[in-house]
Amino acid sequence: MNILEKNIQALASGTNEPLALKLNDFLKNQKCTRFSLDENLNIFDLKNQVFMYNDVNQEIDYFKNAILEKTLRYPFVCIYGIGNALLLKSLISFYKYIFIFESEIELFILALSVIDLSKELSNGKIYLVDINEEKVNMQLSILFGQRDMFEYLSLYEIFMNSYYQKYFIDEISQINDKIYETINFIIRNLDPSSKIPLICYDNFIQNIPLMLKSIPFQRIIQERKNQFENCIVVCAGPSLEKQIPLLKKYQENFVIFCADGAFPLLYKNDIIPDYILNLDLEEYPIEFFKDIDINKLEKTLFILAQSTHPSVVNFLKNINFAIVLNGDITYEKLNLFDFGYLEVGTHVGHMCYTLALALGFKNIIIIGQDLAYNDKGNSHFSDFILGKDADLALNIPSLKTLAYGGVKEVFTHIGWDDYRKKLEFLFANNTQANFCNATEGGARIAFTKELSFKECCLKFANQKKKILEIPKKLTSNRSDKFLKKVIEILKKDLHIINQTLEDAKILYNALEKILLNEDKLPLNFLSNIYKNIENFNFVLEKNEIFKEGIFRGIFFKRGFELSQIITLKIQEEEKYLLLMIKVYKNWLILLIEKLITIKGSLEKII
Structure with missing residues (x-):
C-alpha cells in the first residue's frame, strides 16, 4: 500500500469518509491537470503558471515559525491550504488539533502522496475539510462542537501562506465566514448565564414518577413503527391558516403530528391529530389544552419531553401520554430503554420530525414551519392563544434570510435562524425520508423539497391511515x-x-x-x-x-x-x-x- 492509499484509508476509517470517497472517485476517473509536483516537492500551478514556493524548505520554516509565534499555547490551529503537507508534519507536536481547509481536490491528492499522515488522520489530530463539500456546515458544527474544542473557540483565526492568499482569497473569505457563523451559532447555545439547562434538569427530576407511570415510549415505537408511510407535521406559523381546509379534507389519509401551539386551531376545525407534542419548560402550554373534550382525543397520543413543565404533565396525566427522554448522557445512563430515547431538540417541531423518523415514515410533509415573520409582522397564525405576534414581543434580534422559493428574502430572528440550521442538519443526515416543505411561506429550509400542500396531498394521499390501539402502561x-x-x-x-x-x-x-x-x-x-x-x-x-x-x-x-x-x-x-x-x-x-x-x-x- 503506497502513502496516498494509506492516507485515504485513514480518512475513510471515520474521520472524513466523504472526502475519502471523493478522492477515490477522482483517482478512478480523472488525473491531475491543474497542479503538479516536482522533485523538490514544490507544487506548480498550471493555471496561474506559478510555483507555490520559491524555496520549499525556507518558506515552510518561515510559515511554521510565524504560526507558532501567533498561537503560543493554543490547543488548535486552522490553516487554509494543504500545500505539500510537510508543514503539517512539523506542526503536529505543538497542537491537540490541526484543521486544514482546502478547495482543490488535486492538492489533496498531491499532498497526501508526499507524506504519511495516516496516524494523525485516523485519530482526528489532523482534520481535512473539503470546503466544497455540500454538508460542510454540518462538519464544522460537529468539529467545533466537541467538548475539547468549544471551550476555546474564541481563539479561532485562520492562517495561509502567500500563494493561497494571492490566488484563493475568495475561497478563504467564504469558508472564514462559514466558520465564524458556526462558531457564533455554537456559542449562542453555550451561554453560561442561561438557566435553561438547569430548568430542564429540574423539570426532568420532578417528572420521573409520572414518567414511569405513563405509556413507555419504546412500546409506541415497537407497536407502531412502519405502519404507515405518509405523515404531516403541523407547526404554528402564520401560514398555517391557509392550509387548514386541505388538512381537514385529507386528515384521514395522513398521520398528523401536531406542535402543541397549533393544536387549538386544528381542534377548532375538527381536525384531530394522532400525536401532539410538547417540550416547553414553562407552564403556559396548559392554555393550549383547556376546554377540550377528552373523548375526542381517545386515539390521540401526547408525547412530552423529559423537560416539559411538571404542571403541564400533571394537567395531562389523565390523557394518553408518554414522556420521552432526550438522547443525552444525562438520561441514557439511567438505562430506561422502555422510556426513551429521542433527539427532542430545542423546538417542538424538531421533536415532531425525529418522532416521525423513529416511527419509520418515508414521506414527511411540513406545514406551518415558517420560521419567519409574515408580511404583517406576525410570528404565528391569527388565533394563536399567546398572540399572533408572540415572538415580536420578545425583542429577539432580527435578520434577513432566504425566503421559501429561494427568490426573495424574509425577516426572521436569531432564534428561528439557529433552529432552521438545526433542522437542516437533521434533514441532511436522514436521507431515508423525503422532507416535503409545503409551508408555502416563511424561510427556505435546505435539504427539503418545496412542494405546494395541494401537490403533496394529491401525491401521497393514496390510502387511509390505520386506527391503532393505544399501547399499555407498565404495571404499578x-x-x-x-x-x-x-x-x-x-x-x-x-x-x-x-x-x-x-x-x-x-x-x-x-x-x-x-x-x-x-x-x-x-x-x-x-x-x-x-x-x-x-x-x-x-x-x-x-x-x-x-x-x-x-x-x-x-x-x-x-x-x-x-x-x-x-x-x-x-x-x-x-x-x-x-x-x-x-x-x-x-x-x-x-x-x-x-x-x-x-x-x-x-x-x-x-
Missing part, C-alpha cells in the same frame, strides 16, 4: 421497580456532586489565600499550584457526569476565560501562570453555584 409493580433503580443511580450522582462541590470549595479557598501574596510567589510554587488545578480538571474530565449537557455552558465559560489569557501571548511563565490561576479561581465560583443548584434538584427526589 414494574413502575415502582424502575423508580427504585433510577433513585439508586441518582444517589450516585448526588454523591459525586457533593464530593466535587467540597473539593471545589477547598480549591477555591486555597487559591484565594495563595493569591493574597501574589507578588512573592516563585515559578516552582506557581507550577505546583497549577498542577493542583490540572488535577482537579482531570477529575472533571474523567467523570461522566461532567460530560452531560447541563455542564456545557459552564465549561465553555472556563475555556473562554482562560483563552483571554492565552491571547495575551505572555512569554514570562510566572506572569502567565499567575493570571491563569486568578481566572480559574473566579471560574470556580460559577462551578460551585451550578453544583449547588444541581444538588438541590437531586435532593427533591432522593
Whole structure:
C-alpha cells in the first residue's frame, strides 16, 4: 500500500469518509491537470503558471515559525491550504488539533502522496475539510462542537501562506465566514448565564414518577413503527391558516403530528391529530389544552419531553401520554430503554420530525414551519392563544434570510435562524425520508423539497391511515421497580456532586489565600499550584457526569476565560501562570453555584 492509499484509508476509517470517497472517485476517473509536483516537492500551478514556493524548505520554516509565534499555547490551529503537507508534519507536536481547509481536490491528492499522515488522520489530530463539500456546515458544527474544542473557540483565526492568499482569497473569505457563523451559532447555545439547562434538569427530576407511570415510549415505537408511510407535521406559523381546509379534507389519509401551539386551531376545525407534542419548560402550554373534550382525543397520543413543565404533565396525566427522554448522557445512563430515547431538540417541531423518523415514515410533509415573520409582522397564525405576534414581543434580534422559493428574502430572528440550521442538519443526515416543505411561506429550509400542500396531498394521499390501539402502561409493580433503580443511580450522582462541590470549595479557598501574596510567589510554587488545578480538571474530565449537557455552558465559560489569557501571548511563565490561576479561581465560583443548584434538584427526589 503506497502513502496516498494509506492516507485515504485513514480518512475513510471515520474521520472524513466523504472526502475519502471523493478522492477515490477522482483517482478512478480523472488525473491531475491543474497542479503538479516536482522533485523538490514544490507544487506548480498550471493555471496561474506559478510555483507555490520559491524555496520549499525556507518558506515552510518561515510559515511554521510565524504560526507558532501567533498561537503560543493554543490547543488548535486552522490553516487554509494543504500545500505539500510537510508543514503539517512539523506542526503536529505543538497542537491537540490541526484543521486544514482546502478547495482543490488535486492538492489533496498531491499532498497526501508526499507524506504519511495516516496516524494523525485516523485519530482526528489532523482534520481535512473539503470546503466544497455540500454538508460542510454540518462538519464544522460537529468539529467545533466537541467538548475539547468549544471551550476555546474564541481563539479561532485562520492562517495561509502567500500563494493561497494571492490566488484563493475568495475561497478563504467564504469558508472564514462559514466558520465564524458556526462558531457564533455554537456559542449562542453555550451561554453560561442561561438557566435553561438547569430548568430542564429540574423539570426532568420532578417528572420521573409520572414518567414511569405513563405509556413507555419504546412500546409506541415497537407497536407502531412502519405502519404507515405518509405523515404531516403541523407547526404554528402564520401560514398555517391557509392550509387548514386541505388538512381537514385529507386528515384521514395522513398521520398528523401536531406542535402543541397549533393544536387549538386544528381542534377548532375538527381536525384531530394522532400525536401532539410538547417540550416547553414553562407552564403556559396548559392554555393550549383547556376546554377540550377528552373523548375526542381517545386515539390521540401526547408525547412530552423529559423537560416539559411538571404542571403541564400533571394537567395531562389523565390523557394518553408518554414522556420521552432526550438522547443525552444525562438520561441514557439511567438505562430506561422502555422510556426513551429521542433527539427532542430545542423546538417542538424538531421533536415532531425525529418522532416521525423513529416511527419509520418515508414521506414527511411540513406545514406551518415558517420560521419567519409574515408580511404583517406576525410570528404565528391569527388565533394563536399567546398572540399572533408572540415572538415580536420578545425583542429577539432580527435578520434577513432566504425566503421559501429561494427568490426573495424574509425577516426572521436569531432564534428561528439557529433552529432552521438545526433542522437542516437533521434533514441532511436522514436521507431515508423525503422532507416535503409545503409551508408555502416563511424561510427556505435546505435539504427539503418545496412542494405546494395541494401537490403533496394529491401525491401521497393514496390510502387511509390505520386506527391503532393505544399501547399499555407498565404495571404499578414494574413502575415502582424502575423508580427504585433510577433513585439508586441518582444517589450516585448526588454523591459525586457533593464530593466535587467540597473539593471545589477547598480549591477555591486555597487559591484565594495563595493569591493574597501574589507578588512573592516563585515559578516552582506557581507550577505546583497549577498542577493542583490540572488535577482537579482531570477529575472533571474523567467523570461522566461532567460530560452531560447541563455542564456545557459552564465549561465553555472556563475555556473562554482562560483563552483571554492565552491571547495575551505572555512569554514570562510566572506572569502567565499567575493570571491563569486568578481566572480559574473566579471560574470556580460559577462551578460551585451550578453544583449547588444541581444538588438541590437531586435532593427533591432522593
